[in-house]
Amino acid sequence: MNADRAEAARAPRRAVVLLSGGLDSATVAAWAIHEGWLTTALSIDYGQRHRVELDSARAVADHLGIRDHVVLRVDLAPFGSSALLDPSIPVPHDRPAAAMASGIPVTYVPARNTVFLSLALALAESRGATAVAVGVNAIDYSGYPDCRPEFIDAFRRVAALGTKAGVEGRPIDILAPLVDLSKAEIVALGTRLGLDLGLTTSCYDPAPDGRPCGRCDSCRLRAEGFAAARVVDRRAAGG
Numbered sequence: 624m625n626a627d628r629a630e631a632a633r634a635p636r637r638a639v640v641l642l643s644g645g646l647d648s649a650t651v652a653a654w655a656i657h658e659g660w661l662t663t664a665l666s667i668d669y670g671q672r673h674r675v676e677l678d679s680a681r682a683v684a685d686h687l688g689i690r691d692h693v694v695l696r697v698d699l700a701p702f703g704s705s706a707l708l709d710p711s712i713p714v715p716h717d718r719p720a721a722a723m724a725s726g727i728p729v730t731y732v733p734a735r736n737t738v739f740l741s742l743a744l745a746l747a748e749s750r751g752a753t754a755v756a757v758g759v760n761a762i763d764y765s766g767y768p769d770c771r772p773e774f775i776d777a778f779r780r781v782a783a784l785g786t787k788a789g790v791e792g793r794p795i796d797i798l799a800p801l802v803d804l805s806k807a808e809i810v811a812l813g814t815r816l817g818l819d820l821g822l823t824t825s826c827y828d829p830a831p832d833g834r835p836c837g838r839c840d841s842c843r844l845r846a847e848g849f850a851a852a853r854v855v856d857r858r859a860a861g862g
Contacts (some may be wrong), residue, residue: 635661637752638798639743642666642692644679646845647758647801649823650813652687654800655756657816663691663750665743669699669732671707672714675824675833682822691750695742703733707827714828716838723840727766730827730840736769740778740797747795748786755782756798762805775799806848814854821857835859 638660640652655662666680677694684692699708706712706729714730736759743755759770768774775797783794801809813820825845826835835842835858842859849856 635659636754637661637663637747637750638754638756639663639665639747639750639752640756641739641743641758642680642684642689643758644676644681644683644823645758645825645841646806646813646820646823646848647760647809649679649683649758649818649820650809650816651756651758651798651800652683652689653813653816653818655798656687656689660754660756662687662689663693663746663752664689665739665746666692666694667739667742668694668696669708669735672710673707673824673827673829675826675829678833679822679824683818686819686822693746697738697742699732699735699738705732706730707732714836714839716828716836718840718843723766723843725766727768728840731767734769736767736774737778744782744786744795748788752795753793754796754798756800758801759799760801760804760806760809762803772799772802775802805851806844807851810848810852810854814852820854824858 636659638655640655640662642648642652642664652662652664664684666677668677704712706714712729747755759775761771779797782797783789786795788795825841827839827841828836846859
């Protein structure tokens with residue numbers, strides 16, 4: 624028994640990181656590796672109009688040396704209307720800051736983070752991971768209810784109650800290291816960690832060649848973050 628415990632103590636900590644290919648999730652992946660987690664990346668192809676983010680996710684995983692990268696196809700279109708799923712619904716452009724800070728936008732996908740975290744939790748349990756890391760952010764969260772700290776706290780309880788690992792006293796933690804950071808602080812953190820931020824994409828309405836529109840809420844929040852951090856965004860500059 625003592626030998627088993629010693630072996631477990633020497634084993635690397637493993638975490639599943641939800642990697643969309645965006646700025647926040649890529650920074651979380653870099654953070655997890657920096658913190659010593661053996662990292663599995665999970666990307667979800669859910670029928671999103673901005674599927675270019677999956678290419679970014681693959682590029683980020685390769686850049687960070689993540690060998691265990693799962694890309695899972697889950698069609699969320701039947702679950703409700705969203706500008707990210709229905710091409711007939713336009714993605715809002717040029718919204719004033721007050722509009723972005725109030726209400727739930729049309730880019731909201733019903734229960735998306737609940738679905739994604741459930742899938743990541745299942746993958747974590749199958750991999751023997753002890754944590755799931757996600758890039759939710761409560762400051763620049765654009766009105767999404769499933770990016771708030773109270774949602775993460777609630778899902779942490781779900782993970783403890785609804786898995787074999789949790790029932791056996793080995794609950795899988797839900798890590799949200801960016802939850803209290805501004806976009807500028809996230810940009811600064813990614814830069815300090817040596818992450819190539821130019822590999823990431825944040826645009827909800829990219830051109831056919833993947834270039835960001837520069838006008839959707841996500842593009843504007845990203846631009847403000849880079850400007851405040853005084854870092855050049857190679858993605859926006861086309862570099």
